[in-house]
Amino acid sequence: MRDDVPYQFHLLYELDSDELYENASKLSPFYLLSFEEISMLDVAVVGAGLTGLACAQLLHRWGYDVAVFDKSRGLGGRVATRRVNTTCFDHGARFVSRQGSRTQQLLHELLAVHTPIISAEETQTDFPKSVTDQFVEHPSALPTLISWPRSPHQLDSSAANSFENVFSGVQHLIRVPQTDAQSYVPPEGMTAIAKFLAHGLDVRRQHRITQLDANLERRCWKITPEDRSQSPPFARAVILAVPAPQAIPLLESLTPTGRAPDWIDQVRAIEFSPCFSVIGGYAAQSLPLQPDPQTGIPMWQMGDRHWDALHCPSDEILAWVGLDSSKSRHSDEPIIVFQSTDAFAATHVDDTDLGLVGDRILERAAQLLNCPALCDPQWQQVQRWRYGFCRRPLASPDPYLITHQPLLLGCAGDWCSGSQIEDALTSGQAIAHRIHQALDSSSIP
Ligand SMILES: Cc1cc2nc3c(=O)[nH]c(=O)nc-3n(C[C@H](O)[C@H](O)[C@H](O)COP(=O)(O)OP(=O)(O)OC[C@H]3O[C@@H](n4cnc5c(N)ncnc54)[C@H](O)[C@@H]3O)c2cc1C
DSSP: OOTTSOGGGHHHHHSOHHHHHHTGGGSOHHHHHHHHHHHEEEEEEEOOBHHHHHHHHHHHHTTOOEEEEOSSSSSBTTSOEEEETTEEEESSOOOEEOOSHHHHHHHHHHHHHSOOSOOGGGGSOOOOSSOOSOSOSOGGGOOOOEEOOSSEEEEOHHHHTSHHHHHHOSGGGEEOOSSOOOEEEOTTOTHHHHHHHTTTOEEEOSOOEEEEEEETTTTEEEEEESSTTSOOOEEEEEEEOSOHHHHHHHHHTOBSSOOOOTTHHHHHTOEEEEEEEEEEEOOGGGSOEEEOTTTOOEEEEETTEEESEEEOTTOSSEEEEEEGGGGOTTOOSOEEEEEEOHHHHHHHTTOSOHHHHHHHHHHHHHHHTTOGGGGOOSEEEEEEEEEEEEEEOOOSSSSSEEEOSSSEEEEOSGGGTOSSHHHHHHHHHHHHHHHHHHHOOSOOO
């Protein structure tokens, strides 16, 4: 029995919430009021990626009763960290960099409290002067950030394929990219950023939402999880903060009107490309690693070059290689994350044997880096991102979609303006403002 609820409401808790919802009209007005008081959220956010969390964090701060639902066991969506043995690696977003005002603001807040490993010019940044939408109010939730990669390089893989270069080695084909912006990671993994944004929020994990029903009489949504043993929550507004293709079945499930929002075709037009991440753990002596003279952290050595991340912009299979273990000073085991190109992933996205897909990517990396040991990791994992990167974002002035008919419902995500963390934060915060306007005409605090 919950002791934060008056005695007379306990009867309601004993009812299955589906039953409660179906029979609500038969209950006395006293119980009807109680039902709403107990069960109703102001806003339900579906998706605990950075879009959903940024949105929920603002609404929570403005005093709304908001809960976030996610199908997975973790937080962060494509900002993803996995643990193996005593260490961890980022198999989704690799780092966060200043892509626009939202990531600048986020980095400003994270870098302001802790002293990260950054260079002198890094402290003279053009961070926004006026702080309007802070991410959270609790400095205790802030993760530490370090600058990573410290030495990104780029491989000209089209030249690496040529006969003479295969035999002469590839070190002369590696160069420092001119355009790489400074980027950062929490050494404990990128999900620390999601956990930071989730601070103080009601996040309900392992809740895959499969159906939305509008109760026009009561002016609320019933949000049904796939697992029918989980209580369906009720909310005045719903925000779908999921990749566009995952929003479509939910938009098509709307009852009782059976009518999807007018903008559903805009959601259908969004295109995502898949991506594979292959993660390998290696024996340290099998790879050409040398400690960086300044930090002592092992880096990949190629001739006189050393790198911790390598872009492969012209390769057909391999897009990026990151020495993920160099994000942490405490990892003895080299862990490498390899990311495929869109084109390779599109060809293999429905393959059933992911191990073979991973092997193909490792073979290509071994060939390009002239390092056969890359094909023989001590352990290997393959992550398929079916909706990896948005390739055709929403063409709309607002970075979200919203309707009031039949009830308040919105869609948000990185795909509303691009394909990166900046776009996720922009969309999440923008729809929070819009929902606030719709729910409450008073000015935002
Ligand atoms: C391999 C890879 C590397 C990347 N690297 C970078 C990088 O270095 N820098 C950068 O800026 N960006 C990077 N990105 C892009 C970045 O990760 C995304 O732009 C951003 O994380 C998108 O956030 P989001 O909240 O919009 O979506 P997501 O992170 O996809 O979150 C959506 C959430 O919704 C949940 N969900 C979906 N359907 C349901 C449902 N029916 N019920 C409940 N929950 C549901 C999912 O579980 C997920 O948690 C990378 C992406 C990938 C795939």
